[in-house]
Amino acid sequence: MVPSNEDELAKIVRDASGPLAVSGGGTRGVSVEGQKLATSGLSGITLYEPGALTLVVKAGTPLAEVEAALAAEGQRLAFEPSDLRTLMGSDGTPTIGGVVATNASGPRRIQVGASRDHLLGVRFVDGSGHIVKNGGRVMKNVTGYDLVKLMAGSHGTLGVMTEVSLKVLPIPQATATVHVAGLDDAQAVAAMSAALGSPYDVTGAACIDGTVMVRLEGFADSVDYRARRLAAELGVFGPATVEEADWQSLRDCTAYADRPGDVWRVSVRPSAMPDTVAALRAGGDVTVTADWGGGLLWVLCAPNRDLRRDIAGGHATRVRGADDPAIPRFHPEPATNAALAAGLRQRFDPRGILNAGVMG
Structure with a gap:
């Protein structure tokens, strides 16, 4: 089913x-039992005010269409949403609603926050078929449920989004990346932490195969100055160079696309990265890429391995791999959080019909 407007969607949900x-x-690559309901028919930009850095767009609008409209005005989605089609071997067209529903956020999260932090307002249909609106076109405090933040990352379990309002930002004039190679995990975390704690306004800090990459963005003269200063300061960890880097590949985890095995996202405290990686390696052969200053680990491992048995603290989500009831996709929630989540689902989807079982 592909409804073409919000009222049609509400009727479908109400009559389900x-x-x-x-x-x-x-x-x-998320597989859910039930009658398929796609939001791709709810497409189009409702309002775009470049001067106000505000975009209102229907949830089924292709992400590429949104990015093209923003780029034409020298603007972008600051949170750098990932496109996992290459990694997952999937087709289809990423939508802005899918981005928000999964809270998809790339390397720039360490500076600007996640998708939910740029979400100003939402419209959605809840599990009873009611049309709900929350938020608006400017940042403001709310009382009661902050449904704007709640819907981001809910994976369609609380409601079917029909429209989102987003804050956007200008595209920077220049980008530079400082590289420091030959580091072990502890040195890499120390180097990334030093960069993030510097005054140079870092917008990306990652480590691939022992090479730390630190991204700077902004006006060309400023980027050049900051890159030179940062390279000099990171020189205490090893020879530092300023070179181009493929941040899109890191964002989309394409390095694992043609390699067999399961792929996981492991979130930990950056300071815990070395011990976490050591524990993962002790449990079997893995390949690890670190993002967010060491706070996010992309892990490639053998099929059907539950990485959660090998990590202490943090949480892990299986991004790619065969469905296995014994290894849930999402990290099991603590009892208190699970009770809160169940209460929210009961409130917004009392019949339990929206993406049942996706998040436990």
Whole structure:
């Protein structure tokens, strides 16, 4: 089912007699039982005010269309949403609603925050078929449920988004990346932490195969100055150079695309990265790429291995791999969090028909 407007969507949900498998472009490899319900028919930019850095867009609008419209005005989605089609071997078209529903956020999260931090307002249809609106077109405090933040990362379990309002930002004039090679995990974390604690306004800090990459963005003269200063300061960890880097590949984890095995996202405290990586390696052969200053680990491992048994603290989500009831996709929640989540689902989807089982 592909409704073409919000009222049609509300009727479909209201009249549903069984589970609904809600999706945007279907590019992230999540399999859900139920009648398929796609939001791709809800497409188009409702309002775009470049001067106010504000965009209102229907949830099924292709991400590429949104990015093209912003780029034409010298602007962008600052949170750098990932496109996992290459990694997942999937087709389809990523949608802005799918981006928000999964809270998809790339390397720039360490500076500007996640997708939810740029979400100003939402419209959605809840599990009873009611149309709900929350937020607006400017940042403001709210009382009661902050549904704007709640819907981001809910994976369609609380409601089917129909429209989102987003804050956007200008595209920087220049970009530079400082590289420091030949580091072990502890040295890499120390180097990334030093960069993030510097006054040079870092917008990306990652480590691939022992090479730390630190990104700077802004006006050309400023970027040049900051890159030279940062390279000099990071020189205490090893020879530092300023070179181009493929941040899009890091964002989309394309290095693992043609390699067999399962792929996981492991979130930990950056200071815990060395011990976490050591524990993962002790449990079997793994390949690890670190982002967010060491706070996010992309891990490639053998199929059907539950990495959660090998990590202490943090949480892990299986991004790619065969469905296995014994290894849930999402990290099991503590009892208190699970009770809160169940209460929210009961409030917004009392029949339990929206993407049932996706998040436990």
